[in-house]
Amino acid sequence: MYKLLLIFKYLRRKLAPLFAALAVTLCTAMVIIVISVMGGFLEMMKGAAKRLTGDVIIRADLTGFPDYKPMIEGLRKLPDVEAATPLLRSFALAKMAERVSPVEVLGIEPAGLEAVTGFRDTLHWSAKDVLDDLQSRMPPMDTLSAAQKARYEAAVKRIGEADFREYAMKLKPPSHWGDLPGAVPGIAVPPGARRDSKGNYSFNNSSVSTKITLTLMPLTRRGDVRGEPEYADFFVVNEFKSGLYDIDANRVYVPLEVLQAKLHMEAHAERDPETDKPTGKTISGRVTEVMIRAKPGADLHAVRESVEKYVQEFLMQRHEFPLIAVETWQERHGTFLGAVEKEKGLLTVLFGIVSIVAVAMIAVIFYMIVLEKTRDIGVLRALGASRAGIMSIFLGYGLAIGIVGAAMGLGLAASIVWNINEIQDKLFEWFGFKMWDPSIYYFDKIPSRLDHTEVTVIAILAVVSSVVGSAIPAFLAGRLDPVEALRYE
Amino acid sequence: MTDSPTPSNAKPQLAARGVHKTYRMGDADLHVLRGVDMSVRAGEWLAVLGASGSGKSTLLHLLGGLDRPEKGDVEFEGQPVFGKPWGELERYRSLRVGFVFQFYHLLPELSALENVLISAMVPSGVFGWGKVKKDARERATALLQRLGLGERFKHRPTRLSGGERQRVAIARALINRPAVLLADEPTGNPDAETGRQIIDVFRELHRGGQTIVMVTHDRTVAAAADRRLVLEAGRVKE
Numbered sequence: 012m013y014k015l016l017l018i019f020k021y022l023r024r025k026l027a028p029l030f031a032a033l034a035v036t037l038c039t040a041m042v043i044i045v046i047s048v049m050g051g052f053l054e055m056m057k058g059a060a061k062r063l064t065g066d067v068i069i070r071a072d073l074t075g076f077p078d079y080k081p082m083i084e085g086l087r088k089l090p091d092v093e094a095a096t097p098l099l100r101s102f103a104l105a106k107m108a109e110r111v112s113p114v115e116v117l118g119i120e121p122a123g124l125e126a127v128t129g130f131r132d133t134l135h136w137s138a139k140d141v142l143d144d145l146q147s148r149m150p151p152m153d154t155l156s157a158a159q160k161a162r163y164e165a166a167v168k169r170i171g172e173a174d175f176r177e178y179a180m181k182l183k184p185p186s187h188w189g190d191l192p193g194a195v196p197g198i199a200v201p202p203g204a205r206r207d208s209k210g211n212y213s214f215n216n217s218s219v220s221t222k223i224t225l226t227l228m229p230l231t232r233r234g235d236v237r238g239e240p241e242y243a244d245f246f247v248v249n250e251f252k253s254g255l256y257d258i259d260a261n262r263v264y265v266p267l268e269v270l271q272a273k274l275h276m277e278a279h280a281e282r283d284p285e286t287d288k289p290t291g292k293t294i295s296g297r298v299t300e301v302m303i304r305a306k307p308g309a310d311l312h313a314v315r316e317s318v319e320k321y322v323q324e325f326l327m328q329r330h331e332f333p334l335i336a337v338e339t340w341q342e343r344h345g346t347f348l349g350a351v352e353k354e355k356g357l358l359t360v361l362f363g364i365v366s367i368v369a370v371a372m373i374a375v376i377f378y379m380i381v382l383e384k385t386r387d388i389g390v391l392r393a394l395g396a397s398r399a400g401i402m403s404i405f406l407g408y409g410l411a412i413g414i415v416g417a418a419m420g421l422g423l424a425a426s427i428v429w430n431i432n433e434i435q436d437k438l439f440e441w442f443g444f445k446m447w448d449p450s451i452y453y454f455d456k457i458p459s460r461l462d463h464t465e466v467t468v469i470a471i472l473a474v475v476s477s478v479v480g481s482a483i484p485a486f487l488a489g490r491l492d493p494v495e496a497l498r499y500e
Numbered sequence: 501m502t503d504s505p506t507p508s509n510a511k512p513q514l515a516a517r518g519v520h521k522t523y524r525m526g527d528a529d530l531h532v533l534r535g536v537d538m539s540v541r542a543g544e545w546l547a548v549l550g551a552s553g554s555g556k557s558t559l560l561h562l563l564g565g566l567d568r569p570e571k572g573d574v575e576f577e578g579q580p581v582f583g584k585p586w587g588e589l590e591r592y593r594s595l596r597v598g599f600v601f602q603f604y605h606l607l608p609e610l611s612a613l614e615n616v617l618i619s620a621m622v623p624s625g626v627f628g629w630g631k632v633k634k635d636a637r638e639r640a641t642a643l644l645q646r647l648g649l650g651e652r653f654k655h656r657p658t659r660l661s662g663g664e665r666q667r668v669a670i671a672r673a674l675i676n677r678p679a680v681l682l683a684d685e686p687t688g689n690p691d692a693e694t695g696r697q698i699i700d701v702f703r704e705l706h707r708g709g710q711t712i713v714m715v716t717h718d719r720t721v722a723a724a725a726d727r728r729l730v731l732e733a734g735r736v737k738e
């Protein structure tokens with residue numbers, strides 16, 4: 012009992028325990044923040060990677076493979092497959108607003124992509140965004156002339172009827188724009204696209220409703236460029252924002268059939284090579300990829316196995332032997348995700364090592380406290396306290412400081428992690444210092460999340476280390492001889 | 501004298517049997533006690549006199565079980581104090597003897613009352629304390645009241661005068677109802693007036709049958725005791 016009383020009393024003493032607790036607090040907070048930001052980064056990477064790939068992907072080279080329609084029919088019958096969608100990948104020169112840049116073109120079936128990866132959620136502009144943007148730029152209503160007012164109201168009505176998400180889901184603009192197919196470029200593809208300091212885009216600078224011209228290179232079946240380039244015009248019906256800057260700056264979605272036709276990969280009637288007469292057979296169109304969404308809770312590796320087996324058999328029957336890879340999304344982005352994962356582990360270990368400083372600091376502070384309390388220790392021993400009793404006072408003291416420090420560290424880390432983007436905005440406002448530049452990183456916000464198990468483990472480790480830090484001083488205190496301790500000046 | 505004629509009269513309550521104590525200081529050994537024989541009977545008030553540095557405190561530490569003699573033995577009620585199983589020495593220190601130090605040695609973080617109570621907490625574990633807590637509190641307040649500290653329970657030692665601190669230290673030594681009270685210069689530090697007060701306290705304790713061994717270098721203080729012995733050259737000179 013006297014131990015608890017003394018621990019309590021010693022805790023209420025001025026600076027020394029405060030410093031010790033502060034050391035624990037800072038180390039705990041530091042490790043939790045690092046692990047949370049890195050973990051959030053990794054999680055966002057994974058989320059984005061999965062959104063871009065689906066759960067499992069079947070992938071050939073750019074010459075693609077045929078008969079994807081029956082293949083997808085068959086895939087959908089596999090037990091753990093929920094949805095599958097074809098994809099044609101190619102590269103093009105994109106001309107927008109008189110500027111040309113290289114892009115990756117993906118021919119898609121929007122409804123199918125929505126079923127596999129949630130395409131609709133990545134579409135950035137809704138009618139409301141457009142109206143908000145328009146309103147924010149309008150002068151006050153009463154300064155407008157009647158004609159201007161009428162024009163404005165007509166515009167509001169027109170936009171209100173236009174649902175940009177629906178246009179994108181059909182990859183088709185409203186008929187009054189003109190008779191062209193629709194395209195959805197990444198939000199950072201248009202040359203005018205600019206992010207503000209918070210990483211947000213303005214509809215004002217968006218390319219929606221403008222024209223985009225793609226120059227495409229059709230490949231022969233052998234994979235060579237032999238013919239003339241093809242040109243294709245589209246109206247931009249919306250823009251997507253996947254969260255991965257590289258993708259957002261380089262990718263354009265267009266309708267699958269349009270891209271197939273331009274790349275000479277569409278379905279067509281077979282002609283006899285000698286007579287050039289139709290033989291009555293149809294040659295299937297080609298795609299380069301099939302994305303698959305597994306049923307919720309399915310083991311992706313098992314799904315990949317069964318998909319791979321099915322695809323091999325399917326192609327074998329057709330005497331087609333394209334080079335095909337079947338991968339889960341983790342495997343597809345393995346090197347990249349692996350690097351980030353390693354980085355997270357490395358940083359955590361490094362900061363853990365830094366935390367040993369906290370242990371040493373506690374040891375020193377506790378040693379000072381023991382020295383200062385030597386006479387009191389002698390008194391307690393003279394009153395009949397055992398060596399173990401004295402030791403446990405200081406171990407308990409270390410435990411208490413560890414608990415207080417870890418709790419404060421947790422609080423500090425949580426408040427920083429939850430407000431990290433606001434903190435960074437404030438830092439930018441005050442000092443012009445930007446720790447996270449959205450145009451450098453893949454994401455426009457600093458990602459972060461608190462993981463319960465990680466946080467619990469770190470907090471327990473913090474408590475354990477402060478007990479360890481107090482162990483040597485506690486042991487020395489327990490070894491003090493009562494008479495010697497009483498004589499200590 | 502004031503001794504009651506009980507059988508324990510024959511056997512001493514506490515005794516030192518030919519104890520030697522040497523302090524090693526570098527290469528020079530300081531042989532402080534060279535075969536001290538002394539004893540105190542139950543209810544007796546013994547004063548130990550001697551020049552400064554003659555080893556009075558050293559002897560008292562041995563009697564209180566705080567230090568071991570390298571030769572000889574200390575006996576409490578006929579039983580040796582040292583060389584007993586684990587925890588026995590601690591029990592002896594906390595329950596059989598009460599120690600009043602030469603320089604009070606109160607714990608600065610605790611109030612006067614807590615300084616007294618902690619002595620009762622030490623021998624009763626965390627769980628045992630619940631049972632004895634009420635009783636111990638009553639005894640502590642009664643003791644402090646009796647020693648004239650009724651108003652100062654909550655004060656920290658730094659806010660008490662030397663005499664008051666000494667009385668808190670005496671209350672702490674008595675809280676566990678020890679058989680023997682060991683006091684090292686209880687009147688050494690306070691002024692003459694408080695010194696007299698403290699002697700009055702001892703006198704009252706003695707009247708209540710408390711065995712007391714008191715170290716002092718002051719012959720007038722020693723005169724209040726039943727018996728006196730003088731330490732000189734490491735031996736007892738009656």
Ligand SMILES: Nc1ncnc2c1ncn2[C@@H]1O[C@H](COP(=O)(O)OP(=O)(O)OP(=O)(O)O)[C@@H](O)[C@H]1O
Pocket residue numbers: 494495498523524525530532550551552553554555556557558559717
């Ligand atoms: N732990 C120790 N180490 C070394 N020398 C010591 C130790 N304790 C006491 N001494 C020495 O032993 C001698 C006796 O000390 P002790 O404290 O017993 O004397 P004392 O009679 O109580 O003196 P005083 O009247 O001044 O209190 C002194 O010379 C002292 O310096």
Ligand SMILES: [Mg+2]
Pocket residue numbers: 556557558602684
């Ligand atoms: Mg002395």
